[in-house]
Amino acid sequence: xxxxxxxxxxxxxxxxxxxxxxxxxxxxxxxxxxxxxxxxxxxxxxxxxxxxxxxxxxxxxxxxxxxxxxxxxxxxxxxxxxxxxxxxxxxxxxxxxxxxxxxxxxxxxxxxxxxxxxxxxxxxxxxx
Numbered sequence: 001x002x003x004x005x006x007x008x009x010x011x012x013x014x015x016x017x018x019x020x021x022x023x024x025x026x027x028x029x030x031x032x033x034x035x036x037x038x039x040x041x042x043x044x045x046x047x048x049x050x051x052x053x054x055x056x057x058x059x060x061x062x063x064x065x066x067x068x069x070x071x072x073x074x075x076x077x078x079x080x081x082x083x084x085x086x087x088x089x090x091x092x093x094x095x096x097x098x099x100x101x102x103x104x105x106x107x108x109x110x111x112x113x114x115x116x117x118x119x120x121x122x123x124x125x126x127x128x
Contacts, residue, residue: 005067005068005069005070005074006067006068006069007065007066007067008030008034008036008066008067008068008073009026009027009030009034009065009066010063010064010065010066011023011026011063011064012061012062012063012064013050013061013062013063013064014060014061014062015053015054015057015059015060015061015062015079016054017054019050019053019054019062020046020047020050020051020054021047023046023047023050023062023064024043024046024047026064027039027042027043027046027064027066027075028043030066036073041106041107041126041127042066042073042075042126044102044103044106045075045103045106045107045124045126046064046075046077048099048100048102048103049064049075049077049103049122049124050062050064050077051099052085052099052100052122053077053079053081056081056083056085057079057080057081057083058080058081059079059080059081059119060080061079061080062077062078062079063077063078063079064076064077064078065078069125072108072125072126072127073125073126074123074124074125074126075123075124075126076121076122076123077121077122077123078115078119078120078121079119079120079122080118080119081119081120082114082118082119082120083120084112084120085100085112085122086100087100087101087104103124107124107125107126107127108125108126108127109124109125110122110123110124110125111123
């Protein structure tokens with residue numbers, strides 16, 4: 001991953017249906033150990049981003065990093081896919097597809113950056 005701030009923690013997981021729960025539990029532990037306050041938004045963000053890797057890419061691994069950057073906590077999720085996540089339009093009849101829209105309302109900013117060797121990092125800046 002690209003260094004963009006001070007790393008608070010990192011984990012790599014096999015991309016699977018269990019990965020979002022494992023990432024959520026790990027993030028909660030880092031928040032407690034580092035005394036970062038409420039982990040609610042961080043857990044929601046990491047769940048959404050790791051779930052997207054599992055459901056929408058063929059990546060075998062997903063890596064999560066927590067960074068302190070300019071006084072904000074940043075969650076980064078790296079995968080091996082070049083596909084960029086897209087916020088879908090609101091659709092009252094859809095049974096899924098609202099996660100990124102909801103996440104975007106919880107965070108200060110989010111985006112995607114391509115990696116030179118293939119893959120991408122999807123990041124979200126929390127209001128911590």
